Amino acid sequence: MQKLFIISILCAACCAVPQDLSGKMFTFPVESNTAHVTLLPSRVNFKSVTVCLRYLTKLTRNYALFSMASRSSANDFLIFKTANKGSFDVYTRGKASHFQGLPDEPNTWYSSCSTWDSNSGLAQVWINGNPSTRKVGFKGNLDGARSTVLGQEQDSVGGGFDARQSFVGMITDVHMWDYVLSACEIQQFASDLNFTPGDVINWRALDFTITGNVVVEDDQTNGCFRSPI
Numbered sequence: 001m002q003k004l005f006i007i008s009i010l011c012a013a014c015c016a017v018p019q020d021l022s023g024k025m026f027t028f029p030v031e032s033n034t035a036h037v038t039l040l041p042s043r044v045n046f047k048s049v050t051v052c053l054r055y056l057t058k059l060t061r062n063y064a065l066f067s068m069a070s071r072s073s074a075n076d077f078l079i080f081k082t083a084n085k086g087s088f089d090v091y092t093r094g095k096a097s098h099f100q101g102l103p104d105e106p107n108t109w110y111s112s113c114s115t116w117d118s119n120s121g122l123a124q125v126w127i128n129g130n131p132s133t134r135k136v137g138f139k140g141n142l143d144g145a146r147s148t149v150l151g152q153e154q155d156s157v158g159g160g161f162d163a164r165q166s167f168v169g170m171i172t173d174v175h176m177w178d179y180v181l182s183a184c185e186i187q188q189f190a191s192d193l194n195f196t197p198g199d200v201i202n203w204r205a206l207d208f209t210i211t212g213n214v215v216v217e218d219d220q221t222n223g224c225f226r227s228p229i
Contacts, residue, residue: 017207018206019205019206019208020204020206021203021204021206021216022203022204023218023219024172024216024217024218024219025170025171025172025216025217025218025219025220025221026150026151026170026171026172026214026215026216027169027170027214027215027216027217028151028166028167028168028169028170028171028213028214029168029213029215030168030213031163031164031166031168032163032166032212032213033152033161033162033163033166034161034211034212034213035151035152035166035211035212035213035214036149036150036151036152036161036210036211036212036214037149037150037151037208037209037211037214038148038149038158038208038209038210038211039148039149039150039174039201039206039207039208040148040207040208040209041146041148041200041201041207042199042200042201043178043200044070044144044145045141045142045144046077046118046141046142046143046178046200047117047118047119047141047178048115048116048117048118048178048179048180049077049092049114049115049116049142049176049177049178049180050113050114050115050116050176050177050179050180050181050186051066051077051079051113051114051174051175051176051201052111052112052113052114052173052174052175052176052181052186052189052198053065053066053111053112053171053172053173053174053175054109054110054112054171054172054173054221055109055110055112055167055169055170055171055172056107056108056109056110056169056170056220057106057107057167057168057169057170058106058107058168058169059081059106059167059168059169060083060106061083061164061165062080062081062082062083062164062165063080063081063153063165063166063167063168064078064079064080064081064149064151064152064153064165064166064167065079065080065081065112065150065167065171066078066079066114066148066150066174067079067148067149067150067153067154068146068147068148068149069146069147069149069154069156069157069158070145070146070147070157071144071145071157072143072144073091073093073094074094074154074155074156074157074160075091075093075094075096075154076091076092076094076142076146077090077091077092077116077142078090078091078153079112079114079125080153081104084100085104086100086101086102086103086104087099087100087102087104088102088114088125088132090114090123090124090125090135090137091137092116092121092123092137092138092142093137093140093142094138095137095138096137097123097135097136097137098135099124099125099132099135101132102125102127102132103127103128103130109221110127110128111126111127111128111129111173111189111190112125112126112127113125113126113181113186113189113190114126115180115181115186116137116138116180117180118138118139118140118141118142119139120136120139121136121137121139122134122135122136122137123135123136123137126186128190129186129187129189129190129191131183131186148201150167150171150174151166151167151171151214152165153166170217170220172203172219172221173189173192173203174198174201174203175189175197175198175201176198176200176201177198177199177200178199178200192221
């Protein structure tokens, strides 16, 4: 069964045609337990991770911003916004790191970056280029075939979705690196300045499939993250 799962991931990656989504965004218009975007990363083994994206939502309940599941853990790397004001959780191999007191207003565009390093186990969240404290998560590598999803929180590989944890809103500029970005690099992303695209997931050459009610539209951030020249 595991061999079939690995083969299906590899086939999907081979058949996908990367698309440049610069100036575009994914819109998730309704709460559901089906609508999601499946991303096809360039690799599946990680010693460190950085995931950056921009999002807007009016939700005040729990929802997932980024969900990566494997046979070892449904929450291999999960960025999860809880119902508590300003509270985010970053899960690594099922171990939660809790962050509080972060910017969190409805109907507002935010730049979010989450990092994790395997040697120290330390995770961190950055909102609009400003850091949280650092918290201990899982110590060790993330290895093995996995499923990566936007719009839903996986309770099993590629499934187990709960509409009450689905994302409703807009997401754009999704990038993932297999290393921890420096503070300067994260601030460059937040300001939409020149930054190195993700080497695992690259919004400018994105392998993805859409399931359910998700719409690709023109980006509505209107350059609001760009610093004045």
